[in-house]
Amino acid sequence: MAGLSGRFSAFALLAIVLPAAIVAVLGYVSLQQWRRSSELLFREQARALAAMAAEKVSLVLRRYEDEFLSRLESGLGGGPLEPRAVDALLESTPLIQRLAIFDRRGRRLYPVTWNADDAAILGGAPPDVQAALWEGGGRREFEVGDHVVVVTVLRPRQGAPVLVAWSRNIDVLRRDVLDGTLGALEAPTIAAVFDHRARRVYSRLSVDDAELVTAIPFQDALPGWSVALYQPSGIGPRYAIRRQLMLFTAAFGVLIAMIVVGAVATWQLTRRETEMAQLKSDFVANVSHDLKTPLSVIRMFGETLEMGRVTTDEQRREYYRVITRESERLSRLIDNVLDFSRIEGGRRTYQMARAPIEPLVHQTIDAFAYPLREQGFKLEVHVDPDLPDVSMDSAAVEQALANLVDNAIKYSADRRSVRVEARRLEGGVTITVADEGIGIPRDEQARIFEKFYRVGRSETQGRRGSGVGLALVRHVAQAHGGRISVDSEPGAGSRFTLWLPG
Ligand code: ADP
Secondary structure, rough: HHHHHHHHHHHHHHHHHHHHHHHHHHHHHHHHHHHHHHHHHHHHHHHHHHHHHHHHHHHHHHHHHHHHHHHHHHHOOOOOOHHHHHHHHOOOOEEEEEEEOOOOOOEEEOOOOOHHHHHHHHHOOOHHHHHHHHHOEEEEEEEOEEEEEEEEEEOOOOOOOOEEEEEEEEEHHHHHHHHHHHHHOOOOEEEEEEEOOOEEEOOOOOOOOEEEEEEEEEEOOOOOOEEEEEEEEOOHHHHHHHHHHHHHHHHHHHHHHHEEEEEEHHHHHHHHHHHHHHHHHHHHHHHHHHHHHHHHHHHHHHHHHHHOOOOHHHHHHHHHHHHHHHHHHHHHHHHHHHHHHHHHHOOOOOOOEEOOOOOHHHHHHOOHHHHHHOOOOOEEEEEEEOOOOOOHHHHHHHHHHHHHHHHHHHOOOOOEEEEEEEEEEEEEEEEEEEOOOOOHHHHOOOOHHHOOOOOOOOOOOOOOOOOHHHHHHHHHHHHOOEEEEEEEOOOOOOEEEEEEOO
């Protein structure tokens, strides 16, 4: 039994725990791989999106400024520079915060007067940059303090070329350029723009709790500036994976729990089956032995009588009594086994009829008078005088009572006392058989009514029995709508109570 359950546990470990562990590991590894690849994909997509956004911003800014320059260029129109016309142009182009125009020799044409700030910001184009622009054209951006200054040379169709330098209004840049281009970016990604001093110039939503996904530098239009993409917390592949992982863990937990429950149930079933097989084999051995004992007594006494060895009448009568008693015991045993097999096969029937309890009790006790007397038992019988008749199968109830008395005798040790009582209770009748025998351990009291169950198994108590007696008693009780209960204390005795409804 121990070996079998040990083998079962080892088998369960291999057959259940191992595959479960493999599934768990594979599931975890594939989830991690999925997380890595989807994060990679997500980052690549984000980079492409950020690059596109940066290009779009540059493009819009260029277009804005190109338009301003072409209007300025056409305003230059050959004649002397009109500062008021430039003022008006600046007014209608709020993006341009400061503007300065110089001629080829570096003389300032616009503004007429300028303060120290203007000078510091717009006058700072290095001479070599200026020279390169006069020679080759194009446009250069460079940082002066907080500002980005753009310098280019305008060559109007009529009139002399001029060098133009300007800085941008950050608020207008934010409102007209950045918001127009980045604000439309797909949610839930948040785009933010940082200037060359890493200060956040723009973001559609707060990025305080968000996680940086990627940052891409702007090209020439905004040197040192960058556009960054964020993902708000709780969104994105990492969180999706985390949710998936939780789901997977929960599902796996349920699976494991089901496997464990299944394994335990199977183990219990196997244990019960093995136990039952053991009990059955005990049963066969016990019944055979039980049948053999009275048979050999009958045979021995019969043979002695036959050989004429018994001389006195008194002794002869005694021999006959023994033979009769042992035959009765034999038929009781055989009846028990036959009835048990009928119960097992669902063929046991009961013939109910209203009958008094008292004669039944005395009849049963009488059948045990000889062994009780012979083994020195003190017998007490009490039957309430006004007992109602009970609807019952008298033979079956007698058999049940006989089993209880037989057990009381069988499981008594030094204190030999049997008390049988029949009382009125709850509209029915109780028949109680009490002894002062070896008693039954508390945790086994419920099990003794199971078929084949014997306390401490077969012979450990030194008493033979088939283990079906109490199962029969319980069947009889239930068939009558009654119940059987036991109250027992190991070493002090047992008290079995059969209650039958009136
Ligand atoms: P058995 O043929 O073994 O007596 P039963 O079904 O009659 O089978 O009883 C089941 C078990 O219950 C017994 O083996 C014994 O261990 C226990 N038992 C029954 N009656 C008594 C009793 N009066 N005192 C102590 N133990 C008892």
